[in-house]
Amino acid sequence: MTEQGAPQAGTNLDQAGTNLDPWYHHYAERAGGLRASEVRALFAVASRPEVVSLAGGMPYVAALPQDLVINAMDRVMVEQGAVALQYGSGQGVPALREQILEVMALEGIRANADDIVVTTGSQHALELVSKLFLDPGDVVLSEGPSYVTAMVIFKSYQAEVEHVPMDEHGLIPEALRERIASLKAAGKTMKFLYTIPSFHNPAGVTLSWERRLEILEIAKANDILVLEDNPYGLLYFDQPAPDAMRSVEQDGVVYLGTFSKTLAPGFRVGWALAPHAIREKLVLANEAAVLSPSSFSQLVISEYLSTADWKGQINTFRGVYHERKNAMLSALDEYLPELSWTNPNGGFYVWVTLPEQLDSKAMLPRAVKELVAYTPGTAFFADGDGRQNMRLSFCYPTPENIRVGIRRLATVIRGELDLLDTFAGTFTDTGVLSSIEDRRRFSAPPPNIS
Amino acid sequence: MTEQGAPQAGTNLDQAGTNLDPWYHHYAERAGGLRASEVRALFAVASRPEVVSLAGGMPYVAALPQDLVINAMDRVMVEQGAVALQYGSGQGVPALREQILEVMALEGIRANADDIVVTTGSQHALELVSKLFLDPGDVVLSEGPSYVTAMVIFKSYQAEVEHVPMDEHGLIPEALRERIASLKAAGKTMKFLYTIPSFHNPAGVTLSWERRLEILEIAKANDILVLEDNPYGLLYFDQPAPDAMRSVEQDGVVYLGTFSKTLAPGFRVGWALAPHAIREKLVLANEAAVLSPSSFSQLVISEYLSTADWKGQINTFRGVYHERKNAMLSALDEYLPELSWTNPNGGFYVWVTLPEQLDSKAMLPRAVKELVAYTPGTAFFADGDGRQNMRLSFCYPTPENIRVGIRRLATVIRGELDLLDTFAGTFTDTGVLSSIEDRRRFSAPPPNIS
Numbered sequence: 001m002t003e004q005g006a007p008q009a010g011t012n013l014d015q016a017g018t019n020l021d022p023w024y025h026h027y028a029e030r031a032g033g034l035r036a037s038e039v040r041a042l043f044a045v046a047s048r049p050e051v052v053s054l055a056g057g058m059p060y061v062a063a064l065p066q067d068l069v070i071n072a073m074d075r076v077m078v079e080q081g082a083v084a085l086q087y088g089s090g091q092g093v094p095a096l097r098e099q100i101l102e103v104m105a106l107e108g109i110r111a112n113a114d115d116i117v118v119t120t121g122s123q124h125a126l127e128l129v130s131k132l133f134l135d136p137g138d139v140v141l142s143e144g145p146s147y148v149t150a151m152v153i154f155k156s157y158q159a160e161v162e163h164v165p166m167d168e169h170g171l172i173p174e175a176l177r178e179r180i181a182s183l184k185a186a187g188k189t190m191k192f193l194y195t196i197p198s199f200h201n202p203a204g205v206t207l208s209w210e211r212r213l214e215i216l217e218i219a220k221a222n223d224i225l226v227l228e229d230n231p232y233g234l235l236y237f238d239q240p241a242p243d244a245m246r247s248v249e250q251d252g253v254v255y256l257g258t259f260s261k262t263l264a265p266g267f268r269v270g271w272a273l274a275p276h277a278i279r280e281k282l283v284l285a286n287e288a289a290v291l292s293p294s295s296f297s298q299l300v301i302s303e304y305l306s307t308a309d310w311k312g313q314i315n316t317f318r319g320v321y322h323e324r325k326n327a328m329l330s331a332l333d334e335y336l337p338e339l340s341w342t343n344p345n346g347g348f349y350v351w352v353t354l355p356e357q358l359d360s361k362a363m364l365p366r367a368v369k370e371l372v373a374y375t376p377g378t379a380f381f382a383d384g385d386g387r388q389n390m391r392l393s394f395c396y397p398t399p400e401n402i403r404v405g406i407r408r409l410a411t412v413i414r415g416e417l418d419l420l421d422t423f424a425g426t427f428t429d430t431g432v433l434s435s436i437e438d439r440r441r442f443s444a445p446p447p448n449i450s
Numbered sequence: 451m452t453e454q455g456a457p458q459a460g461t462n463l464d465q466a467g468t469n470l471d472p473w474y475h476h477y478a479e480r481a482g483g484l485r486a487s488e489v490r491a492l493f494a495v496a497s498r499p500e501v502v503s504l505a506g507g508m509p510y511v512a513a514l515p516q517d518l519v520i521n522a523m524d525r526v527m528v529e530q531g532a533v534a535l536q537y538g539s540g541q542g543v544p545a546l547r548e549q550i551l552e553v554m555a556l557e558g559i560r561a562n563a564d565d566i567v568v569t570t571g572s573q574h575a576l577e578l579v580s581k582l583f584l585d586p587g588d589v590v591l592s593e594g595p596s597y598v599t600a601m602v603i604f605k606s607y608q609a610e611v612e613h614v615p616m617d618e619h620g621l622i623p624e625a626l627r628e629r630i631a632s633l634k635a636a637g638k639t640m641k642f643l644y645t646i647p648s649f650h651n652p653a654g655v656t657l658s659w660e661r662r663l664e665i666l667e668i669a670k671a672n673d674i675l676v677l678e679d680n681p682y683g684l685l686y687f688d689q690p691a692p693d694a695m696r697s698v699e700q701d702g703v704v705y706l707g708t709f710s711k712t713l714a715p716g717f718r719v720g721w722a723l724a725p726h727a728i729r730e731k732l733v734l735a736n737e738a739a740v741l742s743p744s745s746f747s748q749l750v751i752s753e754y755l756s757t758a759d760w761k762g763q764i765n766t767f768r769g770v771y772h773e774r775k776n777a778m779l780s781a782l783d784e785y786l787p788e789l790s791w792t793n794p795n796g797g798f799y800v801w802v803t804l805p806e807q808l809d810s811k812a813m814l815p816r817a818v819k820e821l822v823a824y825t826p827g828t829a830f831f832a833d834g835d836g837r838q839n840m841r842l843s844f845c846y847p848t849p850e851n852i853r854v855g856i857r858r859l860a861t862v863i864r865g866e867l868d869l870l871d872t873f874a875g876t877f878t879d880t881g882v883l884s885s886i887e888d889r890r891r892f893s894a895p896p897p898n899i900s
Contacts, residue, residue, distance in 0.1 A: 021727030022701060023675060026641060028585045028607070034734040061535040069535070070527045077520045085511040085519070085714035120570050120718070120740045127739045131606070135478045152738045156581070157478070191476060225473060251472055264535035266745040268570070277471030284484040288602045289577045290570045294744060295716040 029136070033155035037148070037379065042364060046373035052405035054328075054392040055373040057201065057348055061264050063320045064313065069264070072303040080299055088295040090287035092118025092271070096302040100271055103305075104257060107233050108243030111250075111273050117282045118293045122231060122258035122270030127153050128285045129227060129254055129272065133191045134159040139183055142194040143171050145351070145380030145389070147201050147229065150194055159191070161382035168342065170207030171195060173214040180222050192225040192254075198241035199232040199347025202380050202391035206345060209242035216249045226253045231261050234314050236346035237322040251275050259301055261348075262314050267297035321348065327399035328392060331406035336413060341392075348395035351377075353388055354413070357420050360390040363412060372408035479586070483605035487598070487829065492814060496823035502855035504778075504842040505823040507651065507798055511714050513770045514763065519714070522753040530749055538745035540737035542568025542721070546752040550721055553755075554707060557683050558693030561700075561723050567732045568743045572681060572708035572720030577603050578735040579677060579704055579722065583641045584609040589633055592644040593621050595801070595830030595839070597651050597679065600644055609641070611832035618792065620657030621645060623664040630672050642675040642704075648691035649682040649797025652830050652841035656795060659692035666699045676703045681711050682797035684764050687772040691796060701725050709751055711798075712764050717747035771798065777849035778842060781856035786863060791842075798845035801827075803838060804863070807870050810840040813862060822858035 037043075046053050076084050091097070097113040104111060119125040126149075134140070136158035142150070144163025151161050162183060164176045176193070183190055193215070197207035207215070219226045228245045246255040258270035274282055286293070304310065328350055332341055341352045352374075354360060360376040367373060377389025394402055487493075496503050526534050541547070547563040554561060569575040576599075584590070586608035592600070594613025601611050612633060614626045626643070633640055643665070647657035657665070669676045678695045696705040708720035724732055736743070754760065778800055782791055791802045802824075804810060810826040817823060827839025844852055 021725075023725065023728055026583060026673075026675065027731070028581070028583050028588075030585075031582045031731060031735075034582075034731060034738060036730075036734060058537055062532055064535065066527055066531045069531070070524060073523050073527070074520060077516055077523070081516045081519070082512055083716075085514065085716040087508055087710075087715045120744075123741045124570075124739055131478070132481045132484075133476060133478050135480075138478075149738060149741065152734075156735070156738055223476075225476065260537075264746075265537045265741075266533075266535040268740060268742075268744040268747075275471075275473065278473055280486075281477070281481060281484060284486060284602075285481075285606070288484060288599060288606050289574055289739075290718060291573045291599065291715075292718075294570075294718040294747060296714075297744060297746065 030156055030158050033158060034152070042368055043373070046368050051368065051371045051373055052397055052401050052408065053373045054394070054397065054402070054405050054409075055375045056396060057393055058396045059261050059265060059317070059348075060320055060396055061266070063316055064264060068304060068308045068313070069300070072300050072307065075307070076296070076299045076303050084296045084299045086295055088292040088298070090292050091283045092116065092293055093295065093298040093302060096298045096305075097271075099302060099305045100257065100273075103234075103262075104244070104246075104255070104273065107230070107241070108247030109255065109273070110247070115273055115276055115279050117272045117274065117279055117286055118298060119270050119272060119286060120290060120293055121260055121265065121268045122229065122256040122272070123149065124268075124286075124289070125256045125270055125272035125282075126150055126227075126229070128282050128289065129192075129274075129278075130154060130157050130159070131285055132278070132281050133225070135189075137189070138191045139188045140192055140194055141176070141179065141190060141224070143196065143200065143203065145202050145377060145386055145391075146194065146382075147196060148375075148379045150229070151382050154194070155382070160188075163381060163383065163385070166200070166203055166205060168205050170197060170200065170205050170211055171215060173211055173218060176215060176218055180218070180224070184222075190222070190224050192227045193219055194227045194229065195245075196229045196231075197245060198230055199235065199344055200349075201232070201347065202349050202375070202377075203351045204342040204344030204347060204349045205351075206241050212242055212245050213248065216245055216252065220249070220252050227256065228253050229256045231256075231258050232347035234262055235318055235321055235348075237318065237325065238345055241346060246273060254278060262317065263301060263304065263310070267294070267301060269293065269297050269301055318346075321346075321395060324394040324397070324399055324402060325350070327402045328394040328406065331403045335406050335410035339413075348393050350392045350394065352390045352392055354390065355417065356388060358413065358416055359387045361387055363416055366415070367409060367412045370408045370412050372405045372412070374409065480606055480608050483608060484602070492818055493823065496818050501818065501821045501823055502847055502851050502858065503823045504844070504847065504852070504855050504859075505825045506846060507843055508846045509711050509715060509767070509798075510770055510774075510846055511716070513766055514714060518754060518758045518763070519750070522750050522757065525757075526746070526749045526753050534746045534749045536745055538742040538748070540742050541733045542566065542743055543745065543748040543752060546748045546755075547721075549752060549755045550707065550723075553684075553712075554694070554696075554705070554723065556761075557680070557691070558697030559705065559723070560697070565723055565726055565729050567722045567724065567729055567736055568748060569720050569722060569736060570740055570743055571710055571715065571718045572679065572706040572722070573599065574718075574736075574739070575706045575720055575722035575732075576600055576677075576679070578732050578739065579642075579724075579728075580604060580607050580609070581735055582728070582731050583675070585639075585641075587639070588641045589638045590642055590644055591626070591629065591640060591674070593646065593650065593653065595652050595827060595836055595841075596644065596832075597646060598825075598829045600679070601832050604644070605832070610638075613831060613833065613835070616650070616653055616655060618655050620647060620650065620655050620661055621665060623661055623668060626665060626668055630668070630674070634672075640672070640674050642677045643669055644677045644679065645695075646679045646681075647695060648680055649685065649794055650799075651682070651797065652799050652825070652827075653801045654792040654794030654797060654799045655801075656691050662692060662695050663698065666695055666702065670699070670702050677706070678703050679706045681706075681708045684712055685768055685771055685798075686796035687768065687775065688795055696723060704728060712767065713751060713754065713760070717744070717751060719743065719747050719751055768796075771796075771845060774844040774847070774849055774852060775800070777852045778844040778856065781853045785856050785860035789863075798843050800842045800844065802840045802842055804840065805867065806838060808863065808866055809837045811837055813866055816865070817859060817862045820858045820862050822855045822862070824859065
């Protein structure tokens, strides 16, 4: 018997695909956690050039002078070609690991190159740490909202993601304490706290120094490992983020870094800095997964760091992204003053809160039809929350295109509100909008995050 | 209470390391499957330049003209720099996937580029397939001996590896049938048959065409997926290997290929060709693990394949490895005629059988002291078998160094036999050695493999 309203066999493509897979019953239980994003098909459409995409997290690599990269590559091939083309160590090139220490020192981290494992982007470090630690049913604590592809990994190892709320100073320590207590009471095993303390993806907020210390203490007291993911830390605008959490706590933090945002993601080079015993296991897991990270990519980056003004290049990136953030916020101010949003001091993202009546996921197809794309807030919650939010990325489009995109978004949102107004008959411009306008103060927690 | 003979606390380094790890009780159950190879420390010593290493599987990348690579890199950066430096698709660059079809066509495979997933070396394809399919307690069937780092992955997902014996024509179908029957009777779930049909690592043998067909039928009849790992297929010496198993069976085979041996491993680019539904899940797993494989590496390889005589380059590699295999076999003939070994028609490895009294693992430190290294046979069995075997690689050292290495190995083996002779008092040269010499016929199954 078919439930009323359920699709008939053959009418649902997913169902049909499933039935056609002769290996359907052979997959591991964990494979159930690997699902295509609901908005994946739409993003394929959104990648058409006429669409202004405020959806992706692609860095603006055109701001990197190609000569710098070509020169580094050519020198690597001429001077170390046989090494670059060969398998390498599962832990990564020693010279690069020494240079990574210099990068991390900019955020207060003192460490030993022996405790670094180079990975295929910091994404792969996340995967390896998850493989090492997560048993089915374990809990990962994370900010709500959180980085979408981290949550995909946690779920792929059958862990449960428990969100802890944020406000404009980041994760709220008291909320973390309470959540840990209730999860303990429920008999749950909490393996780690996954956090993006600086220029959060997607929320755009930064964890204050006082809270960093407090959260480290909470984690320590509860024997929970902190997984500090810091892809954006060096891309600040007005003033640097507080030092990394790893700068004051070695034994309780696995720190993840990457060259994807400060250089280029196409090389796929990131790293984990881990307590020694964990680092040993990470190397074994890395070897099992890929034998060794790309020697070629590592040597090119090492050569670039040795010979180019990489700190100056990061300053260039900071200027580019700062300008784009300003363009986005002034366009929001101009075209969508009735919304509220975060004001990031670095990174790639603004987190927008819509009027209560709107649903960012339901609205997305209409936005794409108006040639603008964003990521619905639901993507960043494990529990279906986030319908009233959207993430807007200012990293990739030009300031001009950002303005165009926000203008189109305003058309979509106005259209949605008008439609609701017409049908509901209870909605008035002056009523809802003015009350939302009152809340649009960046110094106060955006209502969706707190 | 300490068991008699057990090390005291602090006397065993592993034990001490364990006690010092504050996160020791936090690892996932599967992390227990990730162990350092027993010979790992020794291999660090063996990488000193004065040691002739017959242990590794490093391709001889010096046979690749560096100009070809530099030109490809420079063109990629000039013509497609912004794409090369950026994130890409989780499935891999479409143009490269089309070119991979041409590579696979050389071994009889007809496929669709849409069913290919580009991975970070074929090692990562192995990892992803394992993550998708293996639940704890599942069985993976594989040749005995088998590729060491494949077994590490299977164990890291808590699967059991069951070896099926080989002879000089590869995996023995009748033995496979029997093993499947007994595992079924024991209530085991067999997820796949992992096989290296051409120029096997470490055994050096090739599965005959008739057996390929028979084994595909056995797998199909028993609903077991075949994981065909083919890194060496194009590196044949006198005549090509039979066509790939995937050439006659699409739905039941996941095929793994790589550019590590036909071009260079430093780029970390391999691929999986999979039935459509499995391919979809592999893309999701790939995205979760690394977001996307390196755009830069993929575009350089694509450019190389478009503009260089890549088939001619593979012929060059074939010539290099053929010469080295001949050097190894003639040195074995000259210096160690009392042993038996396989005679590979391609690939990188010779599998050697020692006189029964010898233990390849116990002998390794003495070999390294004599400045020659090999891989003990035990590394290639999940069950401790293989003490009477060693894998000798002819891929990396020059023919001259191969001769030097085998001469040193002969010194070590003679020394061992003399020692045994002295102590046992029952061993005579004429007795054991001549009987072994009788068995040294390549057309007959080496006793250790059959």
